[in-house]
């Protein structure tokens with residue numbers, strides 16, 4: 001063991017502890033659900049999960065995963081083009097494409113992988129990427145890996161700035177405009193109608209990561225693109241299977257047949273890494289089936305969000321506006337946000353405080369995520385905890 005290296009790591013960790021920004025892992029001993037048992041805190045209500053529709057606990061989704069285990073074994077042990085692709089991957093990819101109304105799709109072991117596999121593959125010399133400055137870290141890293149592209153960031157949701165960048169990059173091809181559908185730390189939606197209009201005006205390619213929109217936004221849960229009535233207008237959609245669609249893991253790129261074939265040929269995670277476990281492909285398929293069969297889950301999620309949001313405002317909190325299932329409350333400093341989430345946990349509510357560097361300095365927040373599986377009773381108990389902690393930390397005053 002290199003003692004100097006260890007000492008350096010320990011010193012860095014100590015700095016985080018002194019600053020109050022050290023992250024403690026919480027250990028859950030029961031399935032992810034509206035309430036879980038946590039080793040450190042006992043039974044708690046979960047307001048910090050991507051399980052937006054509660055499908056990770058759906059009996060049909062679980063049964064499909066078990067059937068997948070029996071049918072395909074524990075793992076793929078396979079990079080797809082080297083050792084073979086399981087038929088269930090083809091089935092799932094056709095299903096995702098049909099669900100999102102694209103020609104084709106390709107799965108990855110995560111959306112992180114999908115985003116970092118996409119941009120370097122499609123960006124040759126002469127290309128350019130314009131990315132919203134608040135895009136998810138996986139998009140940022142994917143863009144960084146696209147070393148041959150000119151890379152620009154536009155100010156968050158600022159269409160005038162996007163247009164300036166588009167003008168400056170005329171002559172590059174392709175020019176990609178990339179945005180989250182739902183911004184994961186703000187809960188707000190990308191202005192897709194204007195982005196599509198600008199893309200058409202300047203001949204750009206649109207890329208939307210709808211990880212927090214799929215299963216949440218749109219009448220039938222097809223996401224932010226459905227919400228805006230823009231199906232068929234977005235060139236490339238990336239997303240995760242690790243949130244509303246069963247919550248296990250996995251991500252995908254959806255788009256034209258030529259795009260997907262290009263990724264199969266050249267995308268590095270496809271060429272050098274194992275495929276999505278077949279069990280996960282099976283459970284994700286069942287999750288999409290469940291969502292299509294029960295669009296009322298999406299309506300219930302929306303009702304829960306409206307209820308919780310209105311009650312927070314009634315108590316005196318000022319959550320950021322938004323239509324998604326993410327309801328952030330800005331509290332200022334990172335240490336304060338973490339301390340507040342610790343207090344909420346003591347009161348039986350699991351909700352995470354986020355600070356720098358995940359969000360800009362001074363805008364630390366408690367990020368509430370609502371699920372369709374929360375009962376009114378659970379939401380009311382959580383709201384009572386918010387009220388008492390809000391008063392104790394001085395956010396709420398009489």
Ligand SMILES: Cc1ncc(COP(=O)(O)O)c(C=O)c1O
Pocket residue numbers: 109110111112113136138180184209210211212239240241242249250251
């Ligand atoms: C917008 C966005 N993209 C990608 C990801 C990564 O998804 P995955 O967990 O499938 O890697 C996340 C996860 O938080 C996300 O919020």
